[in-house]
Amino acid sequence: MPTAPSEPQALEPPAGVWLLTSYRAGDNAQVLGLAEALGWRFAIKSLRFRKTEFITNRLLGSTLAGVIDPGASALAPPWPDLVISAGRRNEPVARWIQAQARRASPPQRTRLVHLGRPWADPRHFDLIVTTPQYRVPARANVLTIGAPLHRVTAAGLAAAARKWAPVLAALPRPWIAILVGGSSPPYVFDAAMARDLARQANALARQRGAALLVTTSPRTRPEAAAALRDAIAQPAFFHDWTPDPDANPYLGLLALADEFIVTGESMSMAAEACSTGKPVHLFDMGWGWSAMRPPGHPGLAASRGIGEALAPQRLKHWALAHLLPERVRRDVRVILRRLVEEGHAAWLGDPAPAAGKPAPDDRAAAVARVRALFARPR
Known part of the structure; x- marks a missing residue:
């Protein structure tokens, strides 16, 4: 008599979960967002890297050679x-940890989950959770989701609203929050770009009779932040980013603002703003071949002249965007244009819907795939 197909049975939560974090706030938010959604206890291993890490990491693949004082992060048994x-x-560090666990006595299995684009061959990971901007080939261990994972929850927004509402209460409503990122090849957020953002934000705020709530980020260069602050002409709250999490109003702005303007190079900020269901305006940081808006869009920025077109930094960015192997490139336009096409956002300067359409939350799909790594047949 044939037996019934086996069903997966979840094991007890893993005894040890390590999160590798480093200098990119967006990457850290994704890692923490997935870990918090899993609901398992975890330890954060915050890493600092040497300037030479690219060479050692690419040559060795599985190594701690690029890490400054790995002992400070307690990368030691139990694995x-x-x-x-x-x-x-963080990739070579994760692979090094897995290798140490295999060599332990008795050998231990450490599962690796990597978010975003893997530089190493995907076969080195148990699961890759990626987004379309990276064009990671379809494989059994690859989950492609619509936008980066994030940490925004209803409870977190409610708490942030209670904290920041009194701080912002004197400003006239409605409120338009400007979420400012920074340079990320091929996009440069310099003082000139900051002034252009301020010009367009001022125009929208005047049209709405609104105040502007501005927050910069770790990638915003001081000269760009200063230019943006000086060019804001409407009533405004302006926060220069600091490492102090208690002083960061970001979640409060997500909770309290009526609309958002987001610099288009940051997929994490775009995803978080779109998750609120409020109108989101995407600021196109490109022009010519790097324009974020699709070809033929009436709002495309004009060429800035032959001098800027041939500037060394722009030529470098062109090379990064066109000459590197496809598996190590990214094209944020894939996600931005989809957000606009599906009604989750609009380009700054275009009419925005009265209410945004919340972007799908892919955390549940990612959580299910991670939990499946710890399941066995019933």
């Missing part, structure tokens, strides 16, 4: 059952 990482720099 974890699960490592969650994001970003190129």
Whole structure:
């Protein structure tokens, strides 16, 4: 008599879960967002890297050679059952941890979950959770989701609203929050770009009779932040980013603002703003071949002249965007244009819907795939 097909049965939560974090706030938010959604206890291993890490990491693949003082992060036994990482720099560390666990006595299995683009061959990871901008080939261990994972929850927004509402109460409503990122090849957020953002934000705020709530980020260069602050002409709250999490109003702005303007190079900020269901305006940081808006869009920025077109930094960015192997490139336009096409956002300067359409939350799909790594047949 044939037996019934076996069904997966979840094991107990892993005894050890390590999160590798480093200098990119967006990567860290994704790692923490997935870990918090899993609901398992975890330890954060915050890493700092040497300037030479690219060479050692690419040559050795599985190494701590690029890490400054790995002992400070307690990368030592007992080895974890699960490592969650994001970003190129953390990949060799995750693979090194897995190798140490295999060599332990008795050998231990450490599962690796990597978020975003893997620089190493995907076969080195148990699961890759990626987004379309990276064009990671379809494989059994690859989950492609619509936009980066994030940490925004209803409870977190409610708490942030209670904290920041009194701080912002004197400003006239409605409120338009400007979420400012920074340079990310091929996009440069310099003082000139900051002034252009301010010009367009001022126009929208005047049209709405609104105040502007501005927050910069770790990638915003001081000269760009200063230019933006000086060019804001409407009533405004302006926060220069600091490492102090208690002083960061970001979640409060997500909770309290009526509309958002987001610099288009940051997929994490775009995803978080779109998750609120409020109108989101995407600021196109490109022009010519790097324009974020699709060809033929009436709002495309004009060429800035032959001098800027041939500037060394722009030529470098062109090379990064066109000459590197496809598996290590990214094209944020894939996600931005989809957000606009599906009604989750609009380009700054275009009419925005009265209410945004919340972007789908892919955390549940990612959580299910991670939990499946720890399941066995019933």
